[in-house]
Amino acid sequence: MPGQSTDSSLISLLAEYGKERENLIPLLQEVQERFQFLSPEAVRAVADHLDLSENDVYGVATFYAQFRFVPPGLHHIKVCEGTACHVRGSDHILEAVERSIGIKPGQTSEDGSYSLERVACFGSCALAPVVVVDDKVHGRMTGNKTQKLIEEEE
Amino acid sequence: MSFQTIQQQAKTEWELFDRPDRFRILVGSATCGRAAGSQEVIEKFREELANRHLLAETDIYEVGCLGLCYAEVLVEIQGKDGRRILYQSVEPRRVADLIDAQLVQGGIYEPLAMACTQSETDTSIPAFSDLEIMQSQVRIVLRNCGIIDPTNVEHYIARGGYSGLARALQMSADQVIEEIQQSGLRGRGGAGFPTGMKWSFARRTESDRKYVICNADEGDPGAFMDRSVLEGDPHAVLEGLLVAGYAIGADTGYVYCRAEYPLAIERLQQAIVQMHEKGLLGANILGSNFSFSIKIKKGAGAFVCGEETSLMQSIEGKRGMPRSKPPFPAVSGLFEKPTNINNVETLAAVSAIMEKGAAWYAGYGTEKSRGTKTFALAGKITRTGLIEVPMGISLRTIIEDIGGGVLDGKTFKAVQTGGPSGGCIPAQYIDLPVDYEHLAEVGSIMGSGGMIVIDEASCMVDMARYFLTFTENESCGKCVPCRMGTQHLLNILTDITQGKGKPEHLDTLRKIGATMKNGSLCGLGQTAANPVLTTLTHYEDEYLEHIDNLKCPAGACRSLIHFSIDAAQCTGCGACSRACPVDAISGTRKEPHAIDQQTCICCGSCRDACKFEAVLVS
Numbered sequence: 001m002p003g004q005s006t007d008s009s010l011i012s013l014l015a016e017y018g019k020e021r022e023n024l025i026p027l028l029q030e031v032q033e034r035f036q037f038l039s040p041e042a043v044r045a046v047a048d049h050l051d052l053s054e055n056d057v058y059g060v061a062t063f064y065a066q067f068r069f070v071p072p073g074l075h076h077i078k079v080c081e082g083t084a085c086h087v088r089g090s091d092h093i094l095e096a097v098e099r100s101i102g103i104k105p106g107q108t109s110e111d112g113s114y115s116l117e118r119v120a121c122f123g124s125c126a127l128a129p130v131v132v133v134d135d136k137v138h139g140r141m142t143g144n145k146t147q148k149l150i151e152e153e154e
Numbered sequence: 155m156s157f158q159t160i161q162q163q164a165k166t167e168w169e170l171f172d173r174p175d176r177f178r179i180l181v182g183s184a185t186c187g188r189a190a191g192s193q194e195v196i197e198k199f200r201e202e203l204a205n206r207h208l209l210a211e212t213d214i215y216e217v218g219c220l221g222l223c224y225a226e227v228l229v230e231i232q233g234k235d236g237r238r239i240l241y242q243s244v245e246p247r248r249v250a251d252l253i254d255a256q257l258v259q260g261g262i263y264e265p266l267a268m269a270c271t272q273s274e275t276d277t278s279i280p281a282f283s284d285l286e287i288m289q290s291q292v293r294i295v296l297r298n299c300g301i302i303d304p305t306n307v308e309h310y311i312a313r314g315g316y317s318g319l320a321r322a323l324q325m326s327a328d329q330v331i332e333e334i335q336q337s338g339l340r341g342r343g344g345a346g347f348p349t350g351m352k353w354s355f356a357r358r359t360e361s362d363r364k365y366v367i368c369n370a371d372e373g374d375p376g377a378f379m380d381r382s383v384l385e386g387d388p389h390a391v392l393e394g395l396l397v398a399g400y401a402i403g404a405d406t407g408y409v410y411c412r413a414e415y416p417l418a419i420e421r422l423q424q425a426i427v428q429m430h431e432k433g434l435l436g437a438n439i440l441g442s443n444f445s446f447s448i449k450i451k452k453g454a455g456a457f458v459c460g461e462e463t464s465l466m467q468s469i470e471g472k473r474g475m476p477r478s479k480p481p482f483p484a485v486s487g488l489f490e491k492p493t494n495i496n497n498v499e500t501l502a503a504v505s506a507i508m509e510k511g512a513a514w515y516a517g518y519g520t521e522k523s524r525g526t527k528t529f530a531l532a533g534k535i536t537r538t539g540l541i542e543v544p545m546g547i548s549l550r551t552i553i554e555d556i557g558g559g560v561l562d563g564k565t566f567k568a569v570q571t572g573g574p575s576g577g578c579i580p581a582q583y584i585d586l587p588v589d590y591e592h593l594a595e596v597g598s599i600m601g602s603g604g605m606i607v608i609d610e611a612s613c614m615v616d617m618a619r620y621f622l623t624f625t626e627n628e629s630c631g632k633c634v635p636c637r638m639g640t641q642h643l644l645n646i647l648t649d650i651t652q653g654k655g656k657p658e659h660l661d662t663l664r665k666i667g668a669t670m671k672n673g674s675l676c677g678l679g680q681t682a683a684n685p686v687l688t689t690l691t692h693y694e695d696e697y698l699e700h701i702d703n704l705k706c707p708a709g710a711c712r713s714l715i716h717f718s719i720d721a722a723q724c725t726g727c728g729a730c731s732r733a734c735p736v737d738a739i740s741g742t743r744k745e746p747h748a749i750d751q752q753t754c755i756c757c758g759s760c761r762d763a764c765k766f767e768a769v770l771v772s
Contacts, residue, residue: 063630
């Protein structure tokens with residue numbers, strides 16, 4: 001990914017927001033949506049725009065689970081760990097994913113193909129257990145079905 | 155524009171929704187419908203209708219959730235004869251048969267037909283309201299979900315929407331608060347504080363600026379009521395927010411919604427644009443002196459932000475940490491101004507109460523718990539879904555009649571309510587009436603409405619450990635009892651599930667739990683020990699089995715179980731060895747197989763794959 005400090009789209013994105021502190025989280029969300037993660041350059045630019053210290057921005061960004069500081073993989077896999085998914089065996093699914101792509105939640109595979117995330121609940125409990133691959137929700141999964149799904153993506 | 159004119163326009167639009175000269179197809183497309191494949195089904199309908207040259211005379215709408223999640227994808231088809239049939243579990247490969255059976259031949263596609271949904275009952279098929287899952291339900295909050303097009307404000311208005319707001323604006327703010335008080339409505343976010351009283355506090359505080367907030371940060375794992383309402387009927391919630399704003403004297407409202415609910419956020423954004431177009435937002439709403447604007451804030455993935463003071467910190471752009479109360483938000487809340495905060499379901503009830511009156515609403519439920527409550531019914535239950543029932547209904551009615559009993563005929567062990575703040579209610583209390591008071595009596599809480607059914611295969615120590623994993627992770631770390639307490643509880647529970655428990659652990663769990671309850675700063679910490687304390691009360695034997703005999707009676711704790719194959723039952727089909735992710739199973743075809751205990755990771759894939767019940771757990 002090119003350095004974000006020179007990215008003109010980041011500058012124009014910042015310009016859409018006023019300088020009130022209230023805009024910090026929405027701004028970080030939009031930066032992440034556009035650039036997939038929060039790079040040190042982007043954090044610095046956001047801090048400058050809102051007249052906050054970088055420390056302050058990192059303090060907020062690290063508090064919330066949504067924000068990433070490394071680029072996600074080409075395919076982003078989220079395994080739901082909600083209660084309904086748990087009682088229907090989501091830990092087996094998480095293990096199956098960990099085994100088949102060799103990474104733990106929060107990591108991105110070395111070749112950049114996959115990243116893995118545990119999510120507290122998608123609210124699709126009736127279809128438990130749930131796996132989300134690249135924002136597509138897959139319901140009623142098992143470890144084996146998830147493994148096949150990942151093989152199909154390859 | 156007067157409200158009568160708005161209503162008249164809506165009525166015209168609503169008539170277009172039900173045209174005798176056209177075919178109409180409604181597809182349940184809330185998040186759960188989409189997860190089950192509704193988009194592919196719609197695509198297929200378009201394709202097959204075009205093949206038959208029927209597409210030009212058909213309207214296809216995406217609607218919200220009817221609550222029958224187990225039967226997704228749900229499709230309602232209306233022919234030109236006016237007959238409306240609801241079909242369940244529709245897959246793209248069935249679409250052509252559906253079209254041919256009902257739209258071409260004028261009959262019903264029986265294999266998937268579930269009910270008829272028009273008012274005049276069709277004798278050949280049960281009416282929707284006669285379905286077992288619907289019989290005990292009263293849909294007030296969910297009144298429009300799955301019935302209207304949620305992206306069309308006219309539909310909402312045609313079904314009585316915004317007439318509650320119009321009525322409120324004719325009344326004084328105090329009269330509106332009085333009406334809500336009379337209805338007996340209590341906060342549906344979990345704590346059950348009387349809504350009218352809460353409003354009166356914020357009303358009484360003098361200030362140049364006040365705020366109302368809709369808490370849509372539905373973070374309880376296992377709960378999806380608020381998501382369904384926002385996706386299926388966003389205006390019901392926004393109308394409630396306007397009424398709250400008028401009652402306390404606020405001019406700005408916020409909706410704080412989880413970022414994990416992108417469709418809900420999209421529906422809210424669309425709804426707000428439409429409200430502006432209709433003059434239901436902005437200056438001098440419906441010609442009154444009341445002016446109001448609404449902002450949407452996306453949460454960023456922090457469970458603690460469901461707590462009101464944390465939520466307000468988050469809106470202000472800060473770390474979402476709670477603060478001690480008083481001052482209560484009604485005195486000093488968002489941006490240090492008086493603030494009233496209500497949950498999604500509460501506000502959706504408010505709009506219904508203002509439309510139909512306090513007495514009507516108070517006619518449902520029990521003396522202290524009036525009205526209805528939605529529940530997300532999930533876990534080991536036959537019919538998972540989103541339900542709405544009058545308060546005071548028994549757990550048995552919910553689980554057996556509405557939910558159709560425990561999945562696969564297994565034994566009912568417990569029901570978990572209130573998520574990580576609640577507790578497990580054991581099978582012996584199945585006739586307990588569901589209201590705030592009775593749930594508290596058995597150590598659980600109403601919570602926001604997650605209801606997870608647990609069967610004999612779930613271990614209660616493991617359930618407690620699961621919830622503590624969640625709260626330990628979500629504890630914001632500001633106060634010591636919660637930060638340290640959740641860690642210690644989790645460590646001890648993990649030890650017990652791994653066979654490293656000690657007899658004195660049970661006392662330690664109780665002591666830490668009591669300290670957290672008394673000493674934590676906010677609701678997260680005060681209730682985080684509940685899953686441990688309730689399971690200790692009702693299932694102490696199960697804890698002792700783990701500690702004294704190193705056994706998990708449910709066969710769930712992996713350190714304490716091992717899998718083997720019953721040679722007498724095994725047919726040698728090889729399904730287990732194909733399912734095994736670590737190649738721990740070997741054997742010749744048509745001969746009994748065996749599991750290598752050194753390699754086995756106790757994942758249970760072989761047990762799930764075996765059709766002959768030959769995999770044993772001990």
